[in-house]
Amino acid sequence: MFNTLNEAFLYELKSINNSWYKLFLITVLPIISFILIIAIFRTGVIRDLPIVVVDNDKSKLSHMLLTNIEASPTMQILAMPNSTKEAIDLVKSTKAYAIIVIPNHFLKNTLLGKQPQVTAMLNTQYILIGKILTSVLTSTVMESSAQVEYVKNLVDIQNPEATIHSIAPIGLQITPFFNMYQNYFYFLVSSLLPAIWQIFIVIATLVSIGVIFKSKKEKIFFKETKYVGARLMGLMLPYTIAFVLLGTGYLFYIFSMWEFQGSFTILLFGMFLTVVAYQVIALLIFATGFDYARSLSLGAVYTAPAFAFLGITFPIYNMNTFALFWRDILPVSHYIQLQLSQANYGANIFLEIDKLLTLFAFWLLFIPVVLLFKKKLKKEMS
Amino acid sequence: MNFLTTFKNEAKLIFSDAAIVLTIIGGVILYSFLYPQPYAKQSISALSVSVVDYDKSDVSRSIIFKLNTTPQITITRNDLSQRDAKKALVRGDIKAIIVIPKNFKRNLALNISPTIAVGADSSYFLIYGGVLEGAMKSVLTQSATIKVANLLKKQVPLVGAKESYTPYSLNTINLFNKNNSYTQYVVPAVFILILQQTILIGLGILGGGINERMARKRNKTKEDEYFETAHIWQMYLSRIIIFLSIFFVHMLFYFGYSFEHFEVTRLVNIPDLLTFGFAFLIASISFGLFLGSLFASREIATPVVLFSSLPLVFSAGFVWPLESLPSAIYYLSQLVPSTPAIHGFLSLNQMGASFSMIVNSYALLWLQSIVYLVLASIIFLKKRNSLCC
Numbered sequence: 149m150f151n152t153l154n155e156a157f158l159y160e161l162k163s164i165n166n167s168w169y170k171l172f173l174i175t176v177l178p179i180i181s182f183i184l185i186i187a188i189f190r191t192g193v194i195r196d197l198p199i200v201v202v203d204n205d206k207s208k209l210s211h212m213l214l215t216n217i218e219a220s221p222t223m224q225i226l227a228m229p230n231s232t233k234e235a236i237d238l239v240k241s242t243k244a245y246a247i248i249v250i251p252n253h254f255l256k257n258t259l260l261g262k263q264p265q266v267t268a269m270l271n272t273q274y275i276l277i278g279k280i281l282t283s284v285l286t287s288t289v290m291e292s293s294a295q296v297e298y299v300k301n302l303v304d305i306q307n308p309e310a311t312i313h314s315i316a317p318i319g320l321q322i323t324p325f326f327n328m329y330q331n332y333f334y335f336l337v338s339s340l341l342p343a344i345w346q347i348f349i350v351i352a353t354l355v356s357i358g359v360i361f362k363s364k365k366e367k368i369f370f371k372e373t374k375y376v377g378a379r380l381m382g383l384m385l386p387y388t389i390a391f392v393l394l395g396t397g398y399l400f401y402i403f404s405m406w407e408f409q410g411s412f413t414i415l416l417f418g419m420f421l422t423v424v425a426y427q428v429i430a431l432l433i434f435a436t437g438f439d440y441a442r443s444l445s446l447g448a449v450y451t452a453p454a455f456a457f458l459g460i461t462f463p464i465y466n467m468n469t470f471a472l473f474w475r476d477i478l479p480v481s482h483y484i485q486l487q488l489s490q491a492n493y494g495a496n497i498f499l500e501i502d503k504l505l506t507l508f509a510f511w512l513l514f515i516p517v518v519l520l521f522k523k524k525l526k527k528e529m530s
Numbered sequence: 531m532n533f534l535t536t537f538k539n540e541a542k543l544i545f546s547d548a549a550i551v552l553t554i555i556g557g558v559i560l561y562s563f564l565y566p567q568p569y570a571k572q573s574i575s576a577l578s579v580s581v582v583d584y585d586k587s588d589v590s591r592s593i594i595f596k597l598n599t600t601p602q603i604t605i606t607r608n609d610l611s612q613r614d615a616k617k618a619l620v621r622g623d624i625k626a627i628i629v630i631p632k633n634f635k636r637n638l639a640l641n642i643s644p645t646i647a648v649g650a651d652s653s654y655f656l657i658y659g660g661v662l663e664g665a666m667k668s669v670l671t672q673s674a675t676i677k678v679a680n681l682l683k684k685q686v687p688l689v690g691a692k693e694s695y696t697p698y699s700l701n702t703i704n705l706f707n708k709n710n711s712y713t714q715y716v717v718p719a720v721f722i723l724i725l726q727q728t729i730l731i732g733l734g735i736l737g738g739g740i741n742e743r744m745a746r747k748r749n750k751t752k753e754d755e756y757f758e759t760a761h762i763w764q765m766y767l768s769r770i771i772i773f774l775s776i777f778f779v780h781m782l783f784y785f786g787y788s789f790e791h792f793e794v795t796r797l798v799n800i801p802d803l804l805t806f807g808f809a810f811l812i813a814s815i816s817f818g819l820f821l822g823s824l825f826a827s828r829e830i831a832t833p834v835v836l837f838s839s840l841p842l843v844f845s846a847g848f849v850w851p852l853e854s855l856p857s858a859i860y861y862l863s864q865l866v867p868s869t870p871a872i873h874g875f876l877s878l879n880q881m882g883a884s885f886s887m888i889v890n891s892y893a894l895l896w897l898q899s900i901v902y903l904v905l906a907s908i909i910f911l912k913k914r915n916s917l918c919c
Contacts, residue, residue: 169830177837184841184859191854198853239705241887242877245851258697261690265701272704273880274848275715279659282702286666289700296697310641317638317676318593319645320669322662324652325619332850335655344840351833358829441549441735444832448553448731449560452836456568462712463657466575471567488653493620
């Protein structure tokens with residue numbers, strides 16, 4: 149049995165050596181995709197979002213507020229249109245993401261203690277951008293209002309510390325756990341790379357088996373209907389190695405920059421389980437029809453939407469039953485939980501056993517895979 | 531060969547190919563169901579939070595009560611120590627911890643501003659943002675109550691105190707997608723990408739398959755003869771007509787039925803939608819013909835198109851701002867029809883822009899159509915000359 153496994157392994161190695169397409173699938177193409185994703189989020193933090201200001205007051209106070217806004221690195225004032233309508237058109241044509249309207253008699257009403265309202269209109273179609281601008285604008289306006297209040301109260305109270313208390317009686321200290329950096333690079337890239345990686349695993353496996361059947365070499369490759377399992381393992385092995393290496397590569401890239409709390413051994417073991425799980429699923433997809441191009445289409449349906457189901461951008465506990473089911477049948481969603489809990493909490497192995505077992509459970513699909521291949525080969529060889 | 535014969539040949543090629551039919555009909559329908567699933571509940575409900583109350587006074591309880599009434603937070607645990615709370619966090623029982631310090635009430639009375647600590651899992655940005663928003667809101671309202679009370683102590687009348695506890699405030703208005711619905715955010719853009727990608731895969735399999743068969747030296751069939759002799763404009767025009775008819779129906783299905791079903795806003799008027807959609811479909815088909823002329827075999831299209839999907843989504847500008855993209859990526863993404871198409875469709879339909887505001891995207895789509903069609907013709911003819919005849 150080991151001889152047949154070895155034979156199939158060498159067969160596939162030779163085939164990879166002879167086919168630039170197969171070689172590209174496990175080297176150049178995944179690396180280019182990784183680099184594209186990394187390049188997109190390279191800056192990590194969002195800066196200089198264009199906003200517009202409609203200043204109906206044009207006073208010293210509105211000027212002070214605008215200076216505070218301009219000081220924020222997150223946004224920059226693109227234009228100062230005269231009317232709100234003009235400003236909304238700039239947002240609709242996506243030239244600006246938000247509008248700040250300073251009301252008439254802003255200075256006068258502030259001095260009279262009538263608490264005028266500054267209005268911020270946000271393009272919340274782009275939720276992430278909208279949320280970032282909402283929080284930056286809220287804190288900027290609150291801070292500038294507090295500055296005014298401080299000066300005002302200092303006159304009455306004559307004591308700086310008590311003045312601060314009079315402005316903000318309760319302080320709020322916010323601690324981000326785990327992703328300390330508040331950086332989108334870490335947050336998105338560390339889950340997007342596995343989402344792309346799993347597509348490549350399925351496609352490469354489908355190509356390796358698909359080419360054999362398409363060029364009618366299954367009799368040369370399998371030779372007999374015995375040891376089908378061993379030969380399939382030999383066929384998968386070069387790709388198992390390649391994708392564990394690629395996965396290790398991106399892990400080291402990401403965690404050379406960010407903190408890693410847990411054990412790389414556990415994570416790499418989970419990664420190995422994930423790669424094989426996907427390979428087995430890919431073989432099962434192929435065995436549903438033994439048609440190369442069609443299996444690629446099915447593989448596409450299965451792997452392409454994975455990122456949305458990971459629960460990183462949209463939380464798991466708000467998904468419906470179908471989404472949770474689809475999430476469960478994607479090995480990468482279990483893998484990503486493992487990656488997060490190892491990187492962030494450094495959870496011990498006992499807390500991870502369920503995830504590792506789930507990943508291993510996908511391996512059991514290898515039994516129907518072997519049976520389907522045997523059936524197909526028996527039919528072809530007789 | 532006349533046009534009708536070519537058209538029949540092309541139609542046969544497309545509809546007898548299970549992989550193509552599976553993609554351009556089955557795939558399109560399946561994806562329209564599958565992709566919106568994670569966001570079916572649209573927005574995020576309350577998060578489970580643990581409170582560690584070291585003060586145990588009436589003021590701390592009032593703050594906890596206020597926290598619990600915000601839509602973002604549900605207090606599910608009361609822990610005696612931060613350690614217990616942190617354990618629950620690692621187990622995944624809660625998403626955030628709020629700590630009220632000892633002597634909270636006393637310090638408040640002594641005019642020493644005490645601090646409430648909030649810690650949240652920031653690996654998930656929506657969760658993190660939700661907890662922050664809720665905590666800020668309740669602390670601000672509690673602070674305002676205290677400030678108003680202090681003003682009342684100074685004999686300021688209640689109406690005046692309520693107005694002047696802070697010099698000015700901010701009122702935020704969400705212009706579009708008012709409820710921060712995730713469906714509204716993701717589905718329209720992803721649908722456009724699905725339409726484009728399935729066109730590209732379909733035409734890529736077709737074009738790659740033709741190139742593959744032209745390169746084959748032995749076992750020529752009658753069909754192979756067709757590839758070698760047919761007029762290129764007849765072949766391409768047939769493919770454009772067939773794909774345009776199929777995807778025009780898909781587009782109506784996506785923007786009509788699916789949007790209705792998933793409760794996506796529709797602000798665009800029908801003529802604008804059709805005008806812009808027509809340009810988008812033509813550009814995608816031309817791009818598909820171009821890719822098809824490049825691929826050497828049937829099986830290259832699916833992987834290549836698949837790998838490009840995530841980079842295309844994230845460089846389209848609706849998640850990650852264009853201002854933060856490296857310029858090389860920005861210009862690269864402008865070569866693909868989905869980028870101007872997502873921009874145009876979102877502006878027209880989700881933000882209610884007028885056509886004149888997105889005319890640049892519209893022009894870019896037509897430019898892409900022409901350039902890719904010309905390139906596809908040149909490449910195919912060159913290949914045909916060198917491979918066969």
